[in-house]
Amino acid sequence: MAERTNALTKARDAVWHPTSASLRFLALLGVLGNAGIVATGGAVRVTKSGLGCPEWPKCTGDSLTPTHSPDHGAVNMAIEFGNRMLTFLVLAVGVLVFVAAWRLRPRRRDLVWWAAAQPLSVVAQAVIGGIVVLTKLHPASVSLHFLVSPALLIFCVALWARASEGDDRPRHLVAPYVRNLSRALVAAAAAVLIAGTVVTGTGPHAGDADSRRYGFNIENVARVHSGLAWITVALTVVLLVTLIRTGAPTAARRRAVELVAIELAQGALGYIQYFMGVPAPLVVLHMLGAVLMWIAALRILFALRDRGPVPATEPVPAQKHQAPQPA
Incomplete structure (x- = not known):
C-alpha cells in the first residue's frame, strides 16, 4: 500500500x-x-x-x-x-x-x-x-x-x-542551405502522408462495406504515393550525407540515420502490402510507420539548433493563508 x-x-x-x-x-x-x-x-x-x-x-x-x-x-x-x-x-x-x-x-x-x-x-x-x-x-x-x-x-x-533545451536565442549549428534542405524534407514527408490518405481512400479498406470511395485508379494513386516516398528518401539521404560532410552535430546525424531506417522499413512494408493485395494487418503497421516517419522528420529540425541549457526548476510557491482577524 x-x-x-x-x-x-x-x-x-x-x-x-x-x-x-x-x-x-x-x-x-x-x-x-x-x-x-x-x-x-x-x-x-x-x-x-x-x-x-x-x-x-x-x-x-x-x-x-x-x-x-x-x-x-x-x-x-x-x-x-x-x-x-x-x-x-x-x-x-x-x-x-x-x-x-x-x-x-x-x-x-x-x-x-x-x-x-x-x-x-x-x-x-x-x-x-x-x-x-x-x-x-x-x-x-x-x-x-x-x-x-x-x-x-x-x-x-x-x-x-x-x-x-533552454530559452536562449536559437544558435544554428548548420549552414542555411542545410536548414532549407531539412525543411524541404519535412514538406516532402507531409506530401507522402497526404497522398497516403488518397491511396487508403481509394483502396479496399473503407471502414465499412457500404462506404464511398474515391473514384481514382488505385494503381495510379499508389504510383504517385510511391514516387513521393522515394523523393522523401532521396532528400533524407542527401541531408544525411550533407550533415556528415559538413561535420554537423552527432545528434543531427543520428536523427537522419533513424529517419532513413524508418523510411526503408516503411517502403519495404508498402511494397509487400501492395503485392499481397493490401492485407489488413500490414495496413495498420504502414499507418503507424507513416506517423513514426513524420515524428523522425520533425525531430531533425530541432537537432539543427542550440538554445542553451535547460533552466533550473524552482519550487512552486505555496499559497499563503492568513490567520482570521478578530472582529
Missing part, C-alpha cells in the same frame, strides 16, 4: 510540482498517445468497424456505450468504441501536459502555448471524428480525420524538444 501511495504521490507531483524532466516525460506520453491513436484508427478501418458506433457523440441511440444492435456486430462496436475511449485518454494526457507546463517554474511561455494546443487539438479531432460518422465515412472526412493527427504531433514533438 505504501509503495502504491508513493507512486501516486510521484505522479501527482510530476504534474502539480513539475520539473523539466517530468514535463519532458509527459510530453513524450503525448507523442506516444497520438501515434497510438493512428494505429487504433487503422484497426477501425481494416476491421470495417467505422460505423460500429453509428451515432455521435453517443454510440447507439440513447446509449453512450455499445448496446445490442442487429445492424452492427459486437466486435465492431467494441473496436470503434475503444478507439473513441483512447481519444479521451489522449485528451487527459494533453490536459496534464498543459497543467504541468503552466505550473513549471520559471514559467516558460512558449512551452505553455505548445502544451495548450494539445487538448484543444484533441477536441477538434473528436469533432472531426463525429463528422466522419455523420457523413457515413466519406473518404474526404476520413482523410481529414487522419491528417489532424500528424498536425497535432507537430505540437507534441515541439513541446518534447523544447522541454529538453
Whole structure:
C-alpha cells in the first residue's frame, strides 16, 4: 500500500510540482498517445468497424456505450468504441501536459502555448471524428480525420524538444542551405502522408462495406504515393550525407540515420502490402510507420539548433493563508 501511495504521490507531483524532466516525460506520453491513436484508427478501418458506433457523440441511440444492435456486430462496436475511449485518454494526457507546463517554474511561455494546443487539438479531432460518422465515412472526412493527427504531433514533438533545451536565442549549428534542405524534407514527408490518405481512400479498406470511395485508379494513386516516398528518401539521404560532410552535430546525424531506417522499413512494408493485395494487418503497421516517419522528420529540425541549457526548476510557491482577524 505504501509503495502504491508513493507512486501516486510521484505522479501527482510530476504534474502539480513539475520539473523539466517530468514535463519532458509527459510530453513524450503525448507523442506516444497520438501515434497510438493512428494505429487504433487503422484497426477501425481494416476491421470495417467505422460505423460500429453509428451515432455521435453517443454510440447507439440513447446509449453512450455499445448496446445490442442487429445492424452492427459486437466486435465492431467494441473496436470503434475503444478507439473513441483512447481519444479521451489522449485528451487527459494533453490536459496534464498543459497543467504541468503552466505550473513549471520559471514559467516558460512558449512551452505553455505548445502544451495548450494539445487538448484543444484533441477536441477538434473528436469533432472531426463525429463528422466522419455523420457523413457515413466519406473518404474526404476520413482523410481529414487522419491528417489532424500528424498536425497535432507537430505540437507534441515541439513541446518534447523544447522541454529538453533552454530559452536562449536559437544558435544554428548548420549552414542555411542545410536548414532549407531539412525543411524541404519535412514538406516532402507531409506530401507522402497526404497522398497516403488518397491511396487508403481509394483502396479496399473503407471502414465499412457500404462506404464511398474515391473514384481514382488505385494503381495510379499508389504510383504517385510511391514516387513521393522515394523523393522523401532521396532528400533524407542527401541531408544525411550533407550533415556528415559538413561535420554537423552527432545528434543531427543520428536523427537522419533513424529517419532513413524508418523510411526503408516503411517502403519495404508498402511494397509487400501492395503485392499481397493490401492485407489488413500490414495496413495498420504502414499507418503507424507513416506517423513514426513524420515524428523522425520533425525531430531533425530541432537537432539543427542550440538554445542553451535547460533552466533550473524552482519550487512552486505555496499559497499563503492568513490567520482570521478578530472582529
